[in-house]
Amino acid sequence: MAGRSNPAGVGRGFPVWLGLAPFGLVLLVLFAVPVLSLLKLAFGESGFSLAQFERMAAVPVYRSVLLTTLGIAGLVTALAVIASYPLAYVMATVGPRARGLLMLLVLLPFWTSALVRTTAWIILLQGNGVVNTMLMGAGLTASPIAFVYNLSGVLIGMTHVLMPFVVLPLYAAFRNLELSTVQAAESLGAGPLTVFRRIILPLTAPGVVAGAMIVFMNAIGFYLTPALMGGPGQAMIAQMIASNINTELNWPFAAALATVLLVATVTMLVLFQRFFGLERLIDGGGGKVGQPFTVTSRGRSTGGWLAIVAAGLIGAFLIAPIVIVFPMSLGSSPFLAFPPESYSLVWYENFFSTSKWVTALTRSLQIAALVVTISVVLGTLAALGVSRMRPRWRNMVETIFILPMIVPVIILAVGLYYLLAPTGLVGSIWGVTLGHVVLATPYVFITVRAALKSFDDNLELAALGLGASWATMFRRVMLPAIAPGIAAGAIFAFITSFDDVIIALFLTNIRSRTLPKLMYEGVAHEIDPTIIAASCLIILVTVVVLGANLLVAKRKTS
Known part of the structure; x- marks a missing residue:
């Protein structure tokens, strides 16, 4: 499946570069540059050492x-x-x-x-x-x-x-x-x-x-x-x-x-x-x-x-x-x-009546919503672009696109801190959002890529042959078919952002900290029972989100 050649006409109207460029640019600026900057720093700032x-x-x-x-x-x-x-x-x-x-x-x-x-x-x-x-x-x-x-x-x-x-x-x-x-x-x-x-x-x-x-x-x-x-x-x-x-x-x-x-x-x-x-x-x-x-x-x-x-x-x-x-x-x-x-x-009453807990929860939800929106677009485009590539280059690009899943998060966090500190984004909601987008988009890419593998190319050919534009075909034919994969990717993106601690440790401060960072700070010193209530709320949010995804997937297949 992965190495198949697309039938003639499949993907017509959707250039490969349009799928690969957005996430590729994000990886270049927010992943490659920070990581390579660390490598350069390790071997000497003024000369090789x-x-x-x-x-x-x-x-x-x-x-x-x-x-x-x-x-x-x-x-x-x-x-x-x-x-x-x-x-x-x-x-x-x-x-x-x-x-x-x-x-x-x-x-x-x-x-x-x-x-x-x-x-x-x-x-x-x-x-x-x-x-x-x-x-x-x-x-x-x-x-x-x-x-x-x-x-x-x-x-x-x-x-x-x-x-x-x-x-x-x-x-x-x-x-x-x-x-x-x-x-x-x-x-x-x-x-x-x-x-x-x-x-x-x-x-x-x-x-x-x-x-x-x-x-x-x-x-x-x-x-x-x-x-x-x-x-x-x-x-x-x-x-x-x-x-x-x-x-x-x-x-x-x-x-x-x-x-x-x-x-x-x-x-x-x-x-x-x-x-x-x-x-x-x-x-x-x-x-x-x-x-x-x-x-x-x-x-x-x-x-x-x-x-x-x-x-x-x-x-x-x-x-x-x-x-x-x-x-x-x-x-x-x-x-x-x-x-x-x-x-x-x-x-639980203490959690919802204490401003630091409510503020941290609200900020985590805001960041997760932004991350889901951005990563779903980037990951879906990337999956579409890779599915249209020649098999010769496909494996290499897939490997590049999942690197943020493989490279330890501490390296990305430190690299982003080094890159973003001079810009003033550290401590803002956008700094941690950008970091989470890099972490979350590969999950969307993998789930949508898997959904595209099971999509029948003949449906695309039939729609294009009947005069539909590629955009119309995507909206009316392909999108409904791959929607469960996109939804699964969105769930992965949400949980990746909502649960992250390490990126937040480096890219937030006391005024912009997320709920997991606030919990981490409490656990590292003394476990307040409020932290256990917060843990249960996180589990419940995760279960609700997963349950909603399963219901959507079940309706799609029924």
Whole structure:
């Protein structure tokens, strides 16, 4: 599909440059220039120099941070893969209703703000939190265990945030297995362990590797969870970049650290493109022709039943931080406890009666509305332009257009701060809006691009052949067909903007801060129960937006 040649006449009246130029220009000015400016700064302002990199290699603390970053990213990737296997296996082998429930357990955390989930984990794992209370109540421990502000907290929080990136491609790999392959192995006398080791594991390995690479790419640039749930020994490279800018004002060294992080990320992206390609993200890696994998006539083995138990525990792990915040937000005590001794709406009342919270919420909604409007136009035009390109150049342009999704957000945030500070846009609503547009538009591009792949080119040819202009054809024929993809992209754009913390940390100030930034500042110091109420409101907004999108998509297909 991706490499097909367009039939003669398809796209007539819509020049490729019109689709590519707007988002291309945005990427040039607001992505390439800031990132390249950082690279230039890293190699010397007045002349070429490797002094910053030599310092990085010579000072033990910086070497330690680099090794810590790689080590934590590797551990998180391994944990995500191990935890994803039983869940993906069970999702592929249960009935539609159970599969839908498990998919909800995966997707709801995936769509929920990372800040909200991190905040919830801190509450769950702190000394007087739910986990320690349960352990001591069951007599398993005599005193609280330190789960947060150390390595365990970072691993738990990051694995929870990133695990869906492995579950989803692994589940797709299981569904692409043919049942006949497993049945043939069983008929030849292979036992459950042999079938898993010789059949299932090799055939699902591409999905695992693809998901693991995405997790590792994200993990090495993580900022939020290590900053809130880790201690000094878990400082990662993104935190070191922020520290060198905000505390030490050492821009050249921060730029050098950003360069190392950028090189590592781009290397992973090149490997991903080389072995899997962007089409795996857009098309889902389909291609099975036989009956999909499920439980054979032998029934579940002991290992299969153990996988169900493990999947249940992992599902609880995924959903617990989201579920637990709702009853806690209804507690009347100023001290967080679960279950609350008494229930009240006092913290919601405090949220809506305190000007700083209401102002931050209003500003976040304003920015998100602007971002959705701009990114939908840019992303849709870009998808249309790429779909009209020659296959020879298409993959390269697609890769360029999704780079803001891959490059760690801390690099973009620092680069934009460096670029926009002299213009006076830092601290204004437009500065953070521009940053969010760069982050959000690739999501619109991918969803609309996927929708265009399923659009029948013959409909376009028929409309043009009957004398319709390209604009009329688009409005009457193509737009209704790809509307669900555009709506999905708009949802991605909204949530990307509404949940962002890192761009807001650098491009807003105390008068222009967004709701996630205000929450981050509170969590970093002391968790006010009002923050939990704000977290629940963010979850509710996300669920409402997702629900509206599902209803629209259902009406379109019915």
